[in-house]
Amino acid sequence: MFHLRTCAAKLRPLTASQTVKTFSQNRPAAARTFGQIRCYTAPVAAEPFLSGTSSNYVEEMYYAWLENPKSVHKDSTVWTSLTWTRSSTCPPPHSLEGRSRLFLCGKSSDAWRFEEFLQRKWSSEKRFGLEGCEVLIPALKTIIDKSSENGVDYVIMGMPHRGRLNVLANVIRKELEQIFCQFDSKLEAADEGSGDVKYHLGMYHRRINRVTDRNITLSLVANPSHLEAADPVVMGKTKAEQFYCGDTEGKKVMSILLHGDAAFAGQGIVYETFHLSDLPSYTTHGTVHVVVNNQIGFTTDPRMARSSPYPTDVARVVNAPIFHVNSDDPEAVMYVCKVAAEWRSTFHKDVVVDLVCYRRNGHNEMDEPMFTQPLMYKQIRKQKPVLQKYAELLVSQGVVNQPEYEEEISKYDKICEEAFARSKDEKILHIKHWLDSPWPGFFTLDGQPRSMTCPSTGLTEDILTHIGNVASSVPVEDFTIHGGLSRILKTRGELVKNRTVDWALAEYMAFGSLLKEGIHIRLSGQDVERGTFSHRHHVLHDQNVDKRTCIPMNHLWPNQAPYTVCNSSLSEYGVLGFELGFAMASPNALVLWEAQFGDFHNTAQCIIDQFICPGQAKWVRQNGIVLLLPHGMEGMGPEHSSARPERFLQMCNDDPDVLPDLKEANFDINQLYDCNWVVVNCSTPGNFFHVLRRQILLPFRKPLIIFTPKSLLRHPEARSNFDEMLPGTHFQRVIPEDGPAAQNPGNVKRLLFCTGKVYYDLTRERKARDMVEQVAITRIEQLSPFPFDLLLQEVQKYPSAELAWCQEEHKNQGYYDYVKPRLRTTISRAKPVWYAGRDPAAAPATGNKKTHLTELQRLLDTAFDLDAFKNFS
DSSP, X not given: OBOSOTTHHHHSHHHHHHHHHHHHTTSOGGGOOOSBOOOOSOOGGGOTTOOSOSOOOBTTHHHHHHHOGGGSOGGGHHHHHHHHHHHHHOOOOOOHHHHHXXXXXXXXXXXXXXXXXXXXXXXXXXXXOOTTOTTHHHHHHHHHHHHHHTTOOEEEEEOOSTTHHHHIIIXXXXXXHHHHGGGOTTOEEOSSSOOOOGGGOOEEEEEEETTTTEEEEEXXXXXXXXTTTTHHHHHHHHHHHHHHTTOTTSSXXXXXXXXXXXXXXXXXXXXXHHHHTTSTTTOOSOEEEEEEEOSOBTTBOHHHHOSSSSTTGGGGGGTOOEEEEETTOHHHHHHHHHHHHHHHHHHOOOXXXXXXXXXXXXXXXXXXXXXXXXXXXXXHTTOOOHHHHHHHHHHHTTSSOHHHHHHHXXXXXXXXXXXXXXXXXXXXXXXXXXXXXXXXXXXXXXXXXXXXXOOOOOOOHHHHHHHHHHHTSXXXXXXXXXXXXXXXXXXXXXXXXXXXXXXXXXXXXXXXXXXXXXXXXEEEETTTTTOTTSOXXXXXXXXXXXXXXXXXXXXXXXXXXXEEEEEOOSOSHHHHHHHHHHXXXXXXXXEEEEOSSGGGGXXXXXXXXXXXXXXXXXXXXXXXXXXXXXXXXXSSOTTSSOOOHHHHHHTOOSOTTOOOOTTSTTHHHHHHHHSSOEEEOOSSHHHHHHHHHHHHHSSSOOOEEEEEOSGGGSOTTOOEEGGGGSTTOOXXXXXXXXXXXXXXXXXXXXXXXEOXXXXXXXXXHHHHXXXXXXXXXXXEOEEESOOHHHHHHHHHHOTTOEEEEEEEEETTSTTHHHHHHHHHHHTTTOSOEEEEEEOOOSSSSOSOHHHHHHHHHHHHXXXXXXXXXXXXX
8 A cells, every 4th residue: 555645646746745845854754654555455556547545544634733733623633643653554454364354244245246236137227326436335334333332323324326225225224125126117106295216215224233233223314416415414413313312422323424526525515514513503523424536526527626636625624634545445445434433433523534436337327438538437447346356355365265255245146136026026115114214103103193183372371471571581690681682671571561472572482382391492593592683682691701691591491391592604505404404303393494684595495495395295204494584675675685485485385276175174284284384474473473383283294484574573563462372372374354344344345465564564554545444454374385265264255355465575576476376266266366566576675775665655556546457457
C-alpha cells in the first residue's frame, strides 16, 4: 500500500509539495515518509482509471494539529495523533486464520453474488447496482459491528438509490423474496397510495448482531431521487430516537449516511446538514459518512463537477476526519471503517470514509457509459470484481482453499434461487412491509386507526387560566427581564383576567395543555424563541446574567412532557428536513417548523414536494409535522408577503369536480383521513388553538400547513373569548356570518367567501359602507380538505345572494383557482362564483406602499359594488 496521496499529488501537485516542504522543515525527516510501507492487493499502477488515492488517512487534521494544536478539538488531539501513526504505518497483516475469518464470516462475496444474481434474472431492469464498490457491504457491516460492540443498539441509515437493494438484502437483511418480487411487473398493490420504485424504499428491522451477539435495530429511511435530500431527515429521526430513550450522548443511537461523490460535493444540503451536526438542539453526537466515490456523476467527470480536490472537502467545515481508502483493498477498507467507528464512539463527532472505487455499469444498467468516458470504461471492463479478486488472492495464498471458496459462492447462490422461487408466490405488494418508521401500538395490527372520531379540543376554564397565568409571569426567582417584555406579560395577564386570548396566548394554551397530557412539543425555526414579530417570547433572558434563560412553558405542571423550543441555523431545507425526521419517530409529539416569513419555505421546497406532500402515498408513512408560515399582504414587499398558498393547494389530492357523500358518518374525519395534508388559514386565535390540539387528538397523523398572521398578532379585533375554547368546542372548518345579514338572509344580495386576514378588511369596509345587511361574509378556515358540507349550508341559507370569492392575493396566486371549482361543484354549478381581488401578477406583492393601498381599496370596491359583475352575467 502506498502511503499518502500517491495519486492525490497528481490532482494538486502544488498543494501537496507545499505541504511536504512546510512540514519537512519543522520536524525530523524520519517522522514522515512516502516510501512503500505495506502493499495490499492493488497498487495504484494497476488502477490507472482511479483519480483518487489508494491510501487511508486522516486527511488534513494531523497537519492542522501540528501547525496549530488549537485548531483541532482538544479532546481529540491525542487520539488523532495516535490514529495517524497507526494509519500511517498500517496495521499488521491478519493471520491466516484471521483473514479466513474475514472472508468467510464477513460474507464478503454476498454483495458480489447478489448483483450477479439480479443481473442474470433481470438484465433489462433498472436496479442501480453496486458493481465496482461491492466492498461497501462489508464496510457497513464493520461499522455496525464495531458500533454495536461499543454499545450502540439502534442505527438509522440514509442512502441514495445506488446499492440500496444490496444494502437492504445484505445489511438490513430484508427477505430476499420480498426484494425479488419487486421486479414482477404483474404484482398488484394492496396498500393505499401510489407506492414507489424498489430502489427508493426503506426498511425497519430488529435482529441479533452475529459478531457481538447483541440486539440491534436497523432503519433505512426511504428517499426520493433527490440525492442527499434524506440527509437531514435521517439526522432528525436519529435525534428523536435519542431524545425518547434518554440518550443524551449518542451512545445508544447513531446514524450512518451514504453518499455519492458527485452529490456529496455538489448538493448544498450536505453543507447544511454538516452545520447542524454540533448545534445543541440538533446534534446527533456524530454521524459516520460513507462516500461511494465512483469518480463520476452520471456522465460528468469530477473535473467538471467540483472545484475542490476531493469530493469530501465539504466535511472540512466541521473539521471532520476524512479517510480515503482504496475500495479494491478490502482489508484496508475494514481497518478504516473500524477506525471511523472508534472515532465516532470516542468523540461523538462526524467522520467521513471515502471509498475510492468505480462504477462498472452506466448510471443504470440500461445506460451506456462509453459514450462519454470511453477510456475510463475500457479500463473498468478489464477489472475483476474486487471481492472475487480478493477471494482468488486468499486461495492462492492458502488462506482459503478452493472448495471453501466455491462452497461459499454456491451457498449464497442457492439462497437466492430458493428466494426467487418463493417470490413467484407473491401476488400482492404490501408497501407497509417496507415501512422505515413503525409506530407500535398507535394503529391496529392491520395498520388502521383505532377510531374515526375526534374528541372535543376544548379545555376547562381552570386549565386555561392556569396556563395563562404562567404565560404572563416569570416562574424563576431573582430573574430580571426586559422592561418591554414586562409590559407584554402584563398585557397577557390582563387578557387572562378578561377571559380573552390573543394569538400568542392561544398558542401558549394549546402547547401547555398538550404538555400536561404527556405530549412532547418541539418548535424549531429561525428566531422562534422570541418570534419573528416579537410576539411569542417562550424563552426569557436575564438582563443581568449572561446566558441565563428561563422557559416558563417547562414550569406548567409537575409531571408534564418536556417542551423544546430552539432557534435554528439560517437554513430552511436542512432544518425542515430535520424536523420532518424528528416527527417520523413518534406520533405522540407535536413537531412544528416555523418559517421566518412564509415565502422562505421555497428554499425547502424539495422536502415539501418529495417528503411531506406525497410521503404517505409513496411510503405508507404518516407524519404529523406542522408548518407555520407567516402570510399576509401588508405592504412589506414581494419577499415578505405570500407563503404561496396556491402551491400547497395545487398539491392537495382531492378532486374538485366530484362532490363527496355529505351524509357519510364522521364526514369531516373521513375527509381528513383521505387527504394527503391539511391546509388551514385561521382568522381567530381560538380556531388556531383548536387546530393545534386537533393535530394530536386525531386517531391518525397528517401534515398540517397553517398560514399564520402577522398584523393579526396584535389586531384588537383578533381576539377569542374563553367560551370559544371550553369543553365541547371544536375547530371550526367554516365560520359563518353571525351578524345582521344572518338574521335576514333573504335580504342578502351578495355572499362573500374569504379566508384569513382579509376578513378584517372586509368587515371594516362593510361597516363603513353600511352594508351589514346586504353582504354576508363567510370564512373558510380549513381550505383542504374542502368543507363541501358546511359551504352548501351557507349557500342554501342565502338563496338570493350572488357568490363571490374575495382574496388579497393576486388572481393567479392565493386560493381562487382551488376554491372556485370546488364551490361550483358544491352548488352543482347553479351559479357563477365571481372574483374580488388583485389582478394577476408575476410577483407576489408590490414593493410600493401607495400601490399596495390602492390595490387593496380596489379589491374592496369590487367586493362591495353590487353592480360589479352585472356586465359579466
